[in-house]
Amino acid sequence: MKADHFLDATGLSCPMPIVKTRNAMKDVNSGEILEVKTTDKGAKADLAAWTKSGGHELLEQTESDNVYTFFIKKG
Amino acid sequence: MTVRIMKPVEVARYSIDKKPLYILDVRNEDAFVDWKIEGESIEYLNIPYFDLLDGVDEIKGELPKDRDILVVCAKEGSSQMIAEMLSEEGMDVAYLEGGMKAWSEYLEPVKVGTLKSGGELYQFVRLGKGCLSYMVIDAGKAAVIDATRMTDLFLDFAKEKGATIEHVFDTHLHADHISGGRVIAEATGATYYLPSQDAEEVVFDYHKLGDGLRVTVGKTLVEAVFSPGHTSGSTSFVVDESYLLTGDILFIDSIGRPDLAGMADDWVGDLRTTLYNRYEQLSEELVVLPAHFMEMKEVNADGSVAKKLSTLFSENHGLQVEDENEFRELVTENLPPQPNAYQEIRKTNMGVLTPDAETQREMEIGPNRCAVR
Numbered sequence: 001m002k003a004d005h006f007l008d009a010t011g012l013s014c015p016m017p018i019v020k021t022r023n024a025m026k027d028v029n030s031g032e033i034l035e036v037k038t039t040d041k042g043a044k045a046d047l048a049a050w051t052k053s054g055g056h057e058l059l060e061q062t063e064s065d066n067v068y069t070f071f072i073k074k075g
Numbered sequence: 076m077t078v079r080i081m082k083p084v085e086v087a088r089y090s091i092d093k094k095p096l097y098i099l100d101v102r103n104e105d106a107f108v109d110w111k112i113e114g115e116s117i118e119y120l121n122i123p124y125f126d127l128l129d130g131v132d133e134i135k136g137e138l139p140k141d142r143d144i145l146v147v148c149a150k151e152g153s154s155q156m157i158a159e160m161l162s163e164e165g166m167d168v169a170y171l172e173g174g175m176k177a178w179s180e181y182l183e184p185v186k187v188g189t190l191k192s193g194g195e196l197y198q199f200v201r202l203g204k205g206c207l208s209y210m211v212i213d214a215g216k217a218a219v220i221d222a223t224r225m226t227d228l229f230l231d232f233a234k235e236k237g238a239t240i241e242h243v244f245d246t247h248l249h250a251d252h253i254s255g256g257r258v259i260a261e262a263t264g265a266t267y268y269l270p271s272q273d274a275e276e277v278v279f280d281y282h283k284l285g286d287g288l289r290v291t292v293g294k295t296l297v298e299a300v301f302s303p304g305h306t307s308g309s310t311s312f313v314v315d316e317s318y319l320l321t322g323d324i325l326f327i328d329s330i331g332r333p334d335l336a337g338m339a340d341d342w343v344g345d346l347r348t349t350l351y352n353r354y355e356q357l358s359e360e361l362v363v364l365p366a367h368f369m370e371m372k373e374v375n376a377d378g379s380v381a382k383k384l385s386t387l388f389s390e391n392h393g394l395q396v397e398d399e400n401e402f403r404e405l406v407t408e409n410l411p412p413q414p415n416a417y418q419e420i421r422k423t424n425m426g427v428l429t430p431d432a433e434t435q436r437e438m439e440i441g442p443n444r445c446a447v448r
Contacts, residue, residue, distance in 0.1 A: 015153040
């Protein structure tokens with residue numbers, strides 16, 4: 001999947017992945033896609049829940065070598 | 076205002092002593108609904124931390140002035156952040172050190188009895204998960220039953236008491252938590268006992284735990300009573316002719332579920348026989364000490380989880396079902412969801428899987444679900 005914006009939140013622990021994602025989202029236009037990479041296991045459920053509560057759409061979520069990648073479309 | 080840090084040992088006091096506490100749980104809703112800090116005097120508000128990043132104004136008015144406030148999250152980071160935000164607004168709040176992860180690992184040692192020869196029986200109450208472990212101490216010797224993976228606590232406790240751990244028992248192959256039995260036995264040179272019926276796939280050496288096995292701890296007798304039903308090997312212990320350690324067969328207000336090793340239909344008969352025949356033959360004066368509790372109301376005022384067998388015969392929901400078919404339905408239908416990662420936990424307890432410490436922690440997250448009622 002191709003993203004318009006990219007955020008590297010690897011190595012950060014909760015709550016920073018969400019705090020950074022939220023800040024990064026401010027520069028994303030509605031309809032554009034932000035790709036987020038994190039290594040925090042807890043962020044998995046939280047990012048999905050945050051996306052929903054923020055009115056965005058989680059397009060894809062993958063995991064490889066303990067890196068979680070999210071593609072979020074801004075609502 | 077400075078933010079206070081509350082340790083699990085302090086939270087335990089609120090939970091056991093029924094001191095008023097207000098918990099602002101900032102995990103996501105699913106996590107909160109699944110599992111939280113329990114206590115009859117605790118009030119809750121669950122708002123995920125990510126919904127409070129713009130500010131805490133919306134909840135400020137909801138927080139009480141007349142009770143202590145504790146902010147809780149999974150690991151600590153988010154609760155610290157929210158606690159600091161509240162503090163900047165002039166509120167007096169604390170956050171939980173180590174989060175739910177630390178709460179899940181906290182054990183409260185409670186003395187449940189003085190033994191005839193002057194020894195002591197301790198119960199280790201794992202408040203966050205409802206698991207109960209035991210240590211019999213007499214004349215410088217000790218036996219540990221159903222130890223959790225926080226093995227240092229048991230080793231340190233025995234050391235503090237000046238006792239050498241000689242026997243380590245598991246009442247059955249656990250499916251809801253990782254046993255610390257083997258690690259404790261290796262660290263102390265103690266004998267590790269497991270029921271052989273549960274240990275067919277076990278890949279390490281163990282001592283067979285069978286019906287009628289008797290060991291002495293100092294001068295205190297520990298006697299095994301075969302009591303299958305939760306698993307095919309489940310074994311209870313009578314300690315000092317006064318206490319009945321029931322494992323996951325009989326709890327305070329519920330009974331064991333027979334399905335966690337996948338054999339509900341086969342083992343329901345065993346469970347019935349154990350509860351309605353085998354235990355009937357024992358003295359009603361025995362004090363029942365189970366391996367789990369489900370709700371804080373099962374915890375006595377002194378923090379222990381214990382009740383006379385005679386009381387359970389008249390009050391426990393699982394012991395009042397006269398009709399065998401009704402009993403079969405109770406324990407095979409409408410069972411609660413299985414514990415988190417229970418298959419992996421079983422395999423770890425067999426020695427087949429050897430996950431690292433962090434993975435073990437993750438596997439145990441969530442409530443225990445070993446009972447039906």
